[in-house]
Amino acid sequence: MPRQVAPTRFVRQISIEQQPKGLRAVYLVEAGSDRDERELARLFEQFQPLLESVELCSGKLVAYAVKLQGDDQSILDEIEEMLRANYAFVILHRSFDQLIYDIVRELCKDSGSRLTPVPRCDICRRAEPFPDVTVGFADSRGERISARGYCATCAAESGGQSNKEFVISLLQADRGKFDEVRNVRLVRSRSKKKLAFRIESDAGHQFMIG
Ligand SMILES: [Zn+2]
Numbered sequence: 001m002p003r004q005v006a007p008t009r010f011v012r013q014i015s016i017e018q019q020p021k022g023l024r025a026v027y028l029v030e031a032g033s034d035r036d037e038r039e040l041a042r043l044f045e046q047f048q049p050l051l052e053s054v055e056l057c058s059g060k061l062v063a064y065a066v067k068l069q070g071d072d073q074s075i076l077d078e079i080e081e082m083l084r085a086n087y088a089f090v091i092l093h094r095s096f097d098q099l100i101y102d103i104v105r106e107l108c109k110d111s112g113s114r115l116t117p118v119p120r121c122d123i124c125r126r127a128e129p130f131p132d133v134t135v136g137f138a139d140s141r142g143e144r145i146s147a148r149g150y151c152a153t154c155a156a157e158s159g160g161q162s163n164k165e166f167v168i169s170l171l172q173a174d175r176g177k178f179d180e181v182r183n184v185r186l187v188r189s190r191s192k193k194k195l196a197f198r199i200e201s202d203a204g205h206q207f208m209i210g
Pocket residue numbers: 121122123124125126150151152153154155
């Protein structure tokens with residue numbers, strides 16, 4: 001059987017979204033059962049939208065990366081207290097970085113837990129549960145085809161004089177090979193709600209993703 005290949009689609013619009021900055025943290029909890037796992041998931045859900053959460057691993061060890069939407073850090077302590085009241089092993093690490101992610105991966109392996117795939121920065125490929133900048137691709141009907149995410153460091157390194165240069169610089173640094181973005185004309189969309197560019201392509205230059 002031939003492998004199914006995703007059809008190539010023409011990109012007609014590129015949008016760019018910058019996420020608000022927010023303190024990030026990681027919770028590691030030793031769960032005793034599937035029920036514990038479900039309760040932990042419910043606990044983190046309960047704090048939305050004040051706190052975004054992404055599961056990093058599940059099983060005997062449950063880990064969540066979280067991002068605060070506001071400045072109120074007391075939510076982190078509140079959650080830590082709730083966890084400590086119910087579980088014997090609880091760690092709160094007040095940032096998300098490669099070091100803590102490596103620790104989560106090690107502990108996950110040692111405890112026979114399951115690592116949950118997390119999004120990666122499409123430039124440096126580091127695990128990035130909360131991308132700083134997202135670039136979305138849409139077709140002629142405005143339907144989203146796919147999206148790329150970038151960490152704060154890569155986004156800061158890809159600066160430009162304008163939003164258009166910023167998008168081009170991000171896509172050129174992207175591992176997905178979007179060099180053709182240099183050869184098409186990007187025209188700022190009229191939409192006030194989001195920052196987006198319409199792609200004016202000609203027969204010689206099309207912006208496609210496959
Ligand atoms: Zn990066």
